[in-house]
Amino acid sequence: MTLGHPAYQQIRMHGLGDVLREHCRSRPAMTAVVDGEFRLTWPQLNQRVNQLANYLLANGLAEDGRVLWLGQNSFRLLECMLAAAKIGATVCPINWRMSAGEVAAVIDDFTPQLVVWQQQDLADTANQARDHAKHRAHWIAHDGDDADSYEALLSLHSATDPDLAVHSDTPVVAMYTAAFDGKPNAALLSQSAMLYQSLMIAYGYSITEQSSNLNSGPLFHLGTMLATLATFTFGGKNVFIARVDAEEMLKLIEAEAVTHAFVAQPTLLQIREINKAGKYDTSSLWSSPEAPEWSSPLCMPKDSPFAQQARVYGQTEVMGFTTFGFLGGGGAGRVSPLAQLRIVDNDGNELPPGESGEIEVRGIQVMSGYYQRDDENERRNHNGWHRTRDLGKRLDDGSVAFVGPKTTMIKSGVENIYPAEVEACIAQHNAVAQACVIGVPDPKWEQNVKALVVLKPGEDLSAEALIEHCRQHMASYKKPKIVEFVTELPRAPDGQLDRKKADAMFGGGGYPATH
Template identity: 85%
Template structure:
């Protein structure tokens, strides 16, 4: 069997760096990014990316090189990913709201050669991390102004494209997923997965080269990064704001004629209050100042396929969404043409429509595996399929309904919180004998975190003590808002917490569902 002429294997290689190269040729006068005082055309963005790629190479960052982004939203994160795409390296954007201890754990796990960090808002945390770190690497402040800062270092490099032959299946983004087993895992996402998924997202969100996407959602989440790369892939304009600021967002919506954005409900309420007199022109995004089209944080043209059928199933490990309501059917919609999906029983046999089982996925958008998690990668692999650890069922019309996580997940606002991680933190307290974490319904945030705690004999602890203990160890949004001290926790025969029974006894519920 022939695969064609060998020379054509290189000719056919096409990744994110190649998309940038072609935009430079095809859209030389169009705006690629806007971020504060920075306004770059495609050729200007490509030049900066080439300078950054040359800096990476000069510092021995090439294929399998690792860069950690510790910062808020910035066009420089996009530059880091694109420069990495050109040389075969990968970037890990982490949640900047994590505690110093959590960030330190990620650094020890990911072992980056370079950390690109932010002085503003994160300077104190970064200093704590560096002082305690056992893994030593180079740190560059992306918003610094001295000779060792990001801008100074890339300015000293020649804007020469490295022109390396990088396979599109090379991982380019490492995205830490929520800690379903008590320890976060970095899902490795390839250039091809990002490109292919961008085609689906652009279609679903109605993104074109005339689109203006406000990067107002946290880019350490894949759900918000999808719109960034769909906009990039189709030659649209990406507008960046470091963090949520309702009035600044309104100014950008007006100035940049924003057509797509991420606006969570609390921010929307602020926007409505600030703009109740129509001070800012938001007609590029909504029909009037009170944003009547808003139905979810993902804001886009109201007649886009996704807005009309906002039903999906997915996870970070499969590059976001793998089913879409706009592809038809009920539940969470039909499977993307980029993937195959099946529902299997405990023995791995596919079950008939109507029966629940574990969702398995295969195809170009599935991750390349978890970074340095050989055992977990083996557990997730099943006969050529990726085990999602999610439960679903195939409907009679062939579409898919999501039943729920095999490992219970708590959804608080836009954040996914896994009980095992919070329990592991609380269990470290010397006064705690047992703990079970459940989600309780909340009218504003969907769920809150509640901790059921059994104390060791002759010990005392208050709810505030437990909450403060968590605040010191894990991200603040993961800490329990409610702590109840109980005499015992219901358990299953294997000794694990009986979460269903705990929910019944202590007010749990409201867990996320789709379809």
């Protein structure tokens, strides 16, 4: 099969770095990013990205290089992603709320050559993780002010574009997700997946070069990074705030005429209270200080297609969303033109409409696999289709309904919590014989984590002590809020844990689903 003239294979290459290069030509005076004292035009951002790319190359991080980001929201994370895109490296932004032990485990798994970390708020966690990790990496503080800090090192390197030929299918971001077996896995997301999905997100969110996107959601989650990438791709302005602060968010909404943001309900209530007298002008985002349009954390123009039909199905492994309500149909909507989707039985046979089975996806937006998980990659690959481990069904009109995770997931606020991961942590306690973690409904957070625990004979353990054990070994949001000690756990006839029965017996429910 011919692929055309060899020269045109290179001419047709187009990745995130190329988008940035063209923005410099097309939008030379427009603002690309705002973050505290930093306010950069597209050429200024490109200059810094080139300096970082040359620093990475000088330190051996060319193609297949790996950078770990341990920090809160910052424009420097976007710089890291764009520099990586220009040289073929991969950036992994991790949840800064994780414990030092969890961070060390990720470092040992991802084996980055470079860790870009944050001193403010995270110094203790970072230093402990650095000591505990077996893998050795070079660490630079992105908010430091010494000779080995991010800004100082950038200033030492050329702003000349490295201008390397990097294929757009090269992974550029690794997102840890899917702890379905008790251990998180890093999904590798390519530049092409990000660019193509940005087209859909920009259309759905009504993002243009006039958009101002407040990066107020956690950028270690793809759900909030999608708007960042779409805003970047279409030449809009990305505004960064390190972490959620209602008053600071109000100041930025007014100062930067923010049109898009991520605002969770607890933060919205704070914003309404602070701004009830209209101290801050939020008219670029909401029609009044009461924010009457708010219906989900994803805030955007109320007439945007997504706001009109906020129904989706997806996962990190398929670059976020693969169905959209604004494309028509019922349930979670119709499948994106960037993907194919089918529903199959346990033998891999496609099922007719109305029958529930596993969702399989293929297309440009599917991940490039999990990092260093050959066995899992084989399990998730079924005759050229990605097995999602989610259950769904086709509706009669061809749209898709999401039935639920094949492996149960708990949704607490904006966080995804996998029972197997929490159970593995609980099992490390010497007094515990068995554990089962379920989600119980919560009016504020959607679900809370409840642990059903069987103790070893003769052992005594309080709920408070077990919760503290979990808090010390994993991110605080994952720990159980409720512990119930039981004499035995419900089992299926084959001896496996019967999670449905556990839910029925102990108040489980409220798991995420779109019917």
